[in-house]
Amino acid sequence: MKKQFLKISLLIISCFMCLGVYANHHEKEYKFETLAEGLSFPWGVAFLSNDEILVTEKTGKLRVIKNGNLLEESISGVPDSLFKGQGGLEGIVLHPDFENNKYLYLAFSETDPGNSKLNTLRVIRGKLEGLSLTNIETIFKASPSRRTANHYGAKMVFLNDGTLLITSGDGFSYREMAQELDNHFGKVIRVNDDGSIPEDNPFVSTPGAKPEIWSYGHRNLQGIVINSDGSVVYEHEHGPRGGDELNIIEKGKNYGWPAITYGIDYSGALISPFKEKEGMEQPIKYWVPSIAPSGMTFYDGDLFPDWKGSLFISALVPGDVRRISLNGTEVIDEEILFNSLGRIRNVVSAPDGSLVLAIDSRKGKIIRVVPNK
Amino acid sequence: MIDRVKKVGFLFLAILLVSFLVGAQTTVFNLIWLSSIDMPVTFGVLISSIYHDFVLMTLTPSTPPLPPLPLLPTIISLGLFIAFGFTWIFLKWIGIQKKYAYGIAAAMALVFIVYLMPLLFFGIDMLAGARSPVGKISLIICGYLGGHFFGSRLSKV
Numbered sequence: 001m002k003k004q005f006l007k008i009s010l011l012i013i014s015c016f017m018c019l020g021v022y023a024n025h026h027e028k029e030y031k032f033e034t035l036a037e038g039l040s041f042p043w044g045v046a047f048l049s050n051d052e053i054l055v056t057e058k059t060g061k062l063r064v065i066k067n068g069n070l071l072e073e074s075i076s077g078v079p080d081s082l083f084k085g086q087g088g089l090e091g092i093v094l095h096p097d098f099e100n101n102k103y104l105y106l107a108f109s110e111t112d113p114g115n116s117k118l119n120t121l122r123v124i125r126g127k128l129e130g131l132s133l134t135n136i137e138t139i140f141k142a143s144p145s146r147r148t149a150n151h152y153g154a155k156m157v158f159l160n161d162g163t164l165l166i167t168s169g170d171g172f173s174y175r176e177m178a179q180e181l182d183n184h185f186g187k188v189i190r191v192n193d194d195g196s197i198p199e200d201n202p203f204v205s206t207p208g209a210k211p212e213i214w215s216y217g218h219r220n221l222q223g224i225v226i227n228s229d230g231s232v233v234y235e236h237e238h239g240p241r242g243g244d245e246l247n248i249i250e251k252g253k254n255y256g257w258p259a260i261t262y263g264i265d266y267s268g269a270l271i272s273p274f275k276e277k278e279g280m281e282q283p284i285k286y287w288v289p290s291i292a293p294s295g296m297t298f299y300d301g302d303l304f305p306d307w308k309g310s311l312f313i314s315a316l317v318p319g320d321v322r323r324i325s326l327n328g329t330e331v332i333d334e335e336i337l338f339n340s341l342g343r344i345r346n347v348v349s350a351p352d353g354s355l356v357l358a359i360d361s362r363k364g365k366i367i368r369v370v371p372n373k
Numbered sequence: 374m375i376d377r378v379k380k381v382g383f384l385f386l387a388i389l390l391v392s393f394l395v396g397a398q399t400t401v402f403n404l405i406w407l408s409s410i411d412m413p414v415t416f417g418v419l420i421s422s423i424y425h426d427f428v429l430m431t432l433t434p435s436t437p438p439l440p441p442l443p444l445l446p447t448i449i450s451l452g453l454f455i456a457f458g459f460t461w462i463f464l465k466w467i468g469i470q471k472k473y474a475y476g477i478a479a480a481m482a483l484v485f486i487v488y489l490m491p492l493l494f495f496g497i498d499m500l501a502g503a504r505s506p507v508g509k510i511s512l513i514i515c516g517y518l519g520g521h522f523f524g525s526r527l528s529k530v
Contacts, residue, residue, distance in 0.1 A: 277412065
């Protein structure tokens with residue numbers, strides 16, 4: 001009996017030692033550097049250069065971190081946004097030719113000018129001149145407006161052809177409309193850089209359809225990126241209770257929400273008893289229970305050679321980053337990283353190959369992950 | 374004493390009945406929509422979905438950060454306790470059959486639940502079946518049926 005107890009104890013101790021060695025190995029790979037503190041719910045991150053970073057605060061300001069210092073003064077000229085529920089100043093992306101044209105794109109929720117009870121997702125572009133945003137133009141406005149302050153999407157990415165993809169969430173209470181083409185709920189939108197509609201969008205000639213739609217059947221899409229050669233568009237979206245998805249976005253495809261889903265409603269009710277159907281796309285990965293995926297980057301840097309070609313997905317619950325290893329477009333592994341920092345709102349690759357994290361809090365932080373050398 | 378136990382039992386059954394009906398209403402509304410977009414909704418799917426929703430909405434405790442109670446019956450219980458309390462007082466002065474009085478009271482409780490919940494959750498209807506006017510009305514009818522059942526049982530105690 002005593003011998004057996006001793007054996008089991010030794011086994012348990014060995015297991016813990018192995019875990020310790022494993023954890024230490026990973027701790028040695030990287031370290032955290034705090035770039036800025038005291039940001040009010042940092043959301044979107046864009047790099048003017050490696051040492052000059054723009055950060056949207058959900059509460060409505062566009063801030064600048066320069067050489068490791070958060071500037072007191074925020075960018076002026078940013079339109080007012082609606083900070084309520086899940087809404088606020090959110091997505092940010094630079095024009096691919098920003099060096100020359102200085103165009104910056106912002107996605108945010110705003111009150112409907114015609115009815116103060118309603119609100120919508122709006123995308124604008126403006127020219128960044130010093131600390132001012134000028135020449136504001138509306139690029140996209142989701143229609144119809146909604147009563148809820150939830151599920152905006154509000155992420156953007158430029159494709160190699162110069163068009164802009166915008167994620168537009170299902171507004172929570174309008175989920176069935178994600179299956180209809182006459183509205184912008186639960187859609188990936190594709191527009192030209194000036195907001196005009198590309199002629200090769202899939203539904204431009206479909207009667208009654210919104211011509212900006214690129215794909216449909218989505219829920220709350222808070223991550224959209226392209227791979228290094230721009231040939232694949234990855235998108236992730238929040239599921240309800242379970243059913244967060246990682247998808248490959250293709251022109252005109254239906255991703256199924258809410259007709260098929262791996263999640264259930266917050267009340268416990270089935271949203272749909274179906275998980276697949278012909279003509280509706282399957283995710284390349286899904287999570288049950290939910291991790292609340294909040295941001296994504298495709299890592300193509302040189303600072304972490306082992307991570308090259310991986311997707312990094314920030315997760316609000318329980319608060320970590322998932323490194324998704326890919327073989328082509330197939331998910332082969334998932335590694336949980338940076339799980340000591342709290343709710344992580346976004347993860348972005350910096351020009352120098354480091355990763356930058358936005359920590360979601362009233363006193364949020366921007367943290368850079370660099371090799372531990 | 375036995376009468377009191379019976380009354381508590383009927384109250385418990387009324388809460389269970391309203392919870393079941395509210396759950397089933399959500400299921401049926403979901404399935405009607407799914408059917409409208411040509412999803413293969415069969416009688417078997419209907420039954421298994423109603424069972425699933427009854428178990429998860431009515432019998433399963435919530436997950437953190439919510440307290441470990443079945444959320445739907447807890448909310449309905451609170452509504453019915455308050456509504457039935459007022460009805461019990463009113464019935465001392467007003468001559469109306471108990472089944473109608475408690476039916477109307479429970480319907481009123483559901484009115485508050487379906488209209489007040491969105492105010493607490495940034496305009497969100499946590500019960501998917503409550504998102505349309507028809508859905509709201511049908512949930513109020515579910516409440517009425519539970520109250521009617523309770524009132525009619527009380528009359529026989």
